[in-house]
């Protein structure tokens with residue numbers, strides 16, 4: 001599904017969030033506390049938005065963008081520049097079983113990725129394994145909505161507006177219905193925090209954006 005929507009993914013992201021998604025990523029990378037130059041994994045990195053935002057604010061870092069959808073990664077590679085001249089890498093692989101050695105990264109970013117994992121704990125254990133002790137895990141995502149008015153508005157937007165606009169621009173309304181379905185099938189933000197903490201992390205920072213539609217969490221490997 002992610003491979004199918006790769007050609008229009010960036011355009012739709014900007015349009016559907018009115019550009020706010022870039023501000024969320026910018027906030028997240030500015031709140032990392034690991035000192036540069038750091039080696040950073042952008043997990044479920046897609047077309048590279050999070051990794052590129054990192055390099056904008058922390059140009060001395062090295063980023064590795066990993067994703068299992070090859071067409072997304074091809075776009076990320078183009079945006080990072082030619083492989084031979086770039087200190088940054090891309091890797092096609094599954095977040096639940098990564099071909100990286102233990103303790104190799106100073107930080108891991110995951111933007112709108114954790115919600116898609118078929119086994120959250122397996123993914124969290126993998127992130128824990130590849131991070132060095134003290135390494136940071138920055139998560140941005142949408143979680144299961146509650147019953148507040150902003151939550152109800154968010155649900156309406158995801159169920160009705162997103163698939164309609166997604167259908168017009170990408171021709172794939174089904175893929176954009178998936179966002180609402182995956183949020184409904186995922187846990188709430190509070191439970192997510194607990195599950196990450198159970199996998200060997202401590203919470204360092206958190207913030208909710210757009211009345212709780214999107215959350216930022218910063219964890220540290222203990």
Ligand SMILES: C[S@@+](CC[C@H](N)C(=O)[O-])C[C@H]1O[C@@H](n2cnc3c(N)ncnc32)[C@H](O)[C@@H]1O
Pocket residue numbers: 002003043044045046047048049050066067068069072093094095096110111112113116117118
């Ligand atoms: C909504 S996109 C987010 C892309 C990017 N991080 C961003 O901020 O725009 C989710 C990405 O996660 C990837 N993904 C989902 N599950 C994955 C897994 N188990 N392993 C690797 N990539 C995965 C998808 O291919 C997709 O590119």
